[in-house]
Amino acid sequence: MTRRLVVAAAIVDAFDRPTRLLAARRTRPAAIAGRWEFPGGKAEPGEHPVDALHRELHEELGVRVELGDEVVGPDDGGWIITDRHVLRLWLASVATGFPRPLIEHDELRWLDAGSLWEVDWLDGDVRIVEELAGRIA
Numbered sequence: 001m002t003r004r005l006v007v008a009a010a011i012v013d014a015f016d017r018p019t020r021l022l023a024a025r026r027t028r029p030a031a032i033a034g035r036w037e038f039p040g041g042k043a044e045p046g047e048h049p050v051d052a053l054h055r056e057l058h059e060e061l062g063v064r065v066e067l068g069d070e071v072v073g074p075d076d077g078g079w080i081i082t083d084r085h086v087l088r089l090w091l092a093s094v095a096t097g098f099p100r101p102l103i104e105h106d107e108l109r110w111l112d113a114g115s116l117w118e119v120d121w122l123d124g125d126v127r128i129v130e131e132l133a134g135r136i137a
């Protein structure tokens, strides 16, 4: 089955020694409202994944970001997150603006190593957060 590509960002406070990760709480659809995720969204057909990510982050959070390395996953480099979606994820840091939950989200939280699991991550994101946990001091 071909899964739809979703692009998202692990927004951290610093690339060299990250101590905080930004999580976002979804407002829709109802089945996953209230669960937490990496901000991002679907790449449009023909749209370059990196362009799609910049677009989604600006729409959703009102920020421009600098992208760092991709967090390469086990599924052909991505992360299968649902039956219908595969995620590609990049480290990112805010270059311009202050992240706000403009659309799709009603709350943002900066999580540190001690609070990483205080939010209810979407099922598909759990193994990604496990991978990132090892990088957050």
Ligand SMILES: Nc1nc2c([nH]c(=O)n2[C@H]2C[C@H](O)[C@@H](COP(=O)(O)OP(=O)(O)OP(=O)(O)O)O2)c(=O)[nH]1
Residues within 6 Å of the ligand: 006, 007, 008, 036, 037, 038, 039, 040, 041, 042, 043, 081, 082, 085, 087, 104, 122, 123, 124, 125
């Ligand atoms: N953005 C994002 N979506 C995720 C994550 N984990 C996860 O399972 N998903 C799922 C939720 C959705 O079913 C799908 C992404 O769709 P989306 O609703 O964010 O895409 P979009 O912003 O382009 O929205 P739309 O216009 O198509 O409604 O992937 C994640 O960390 N970030």
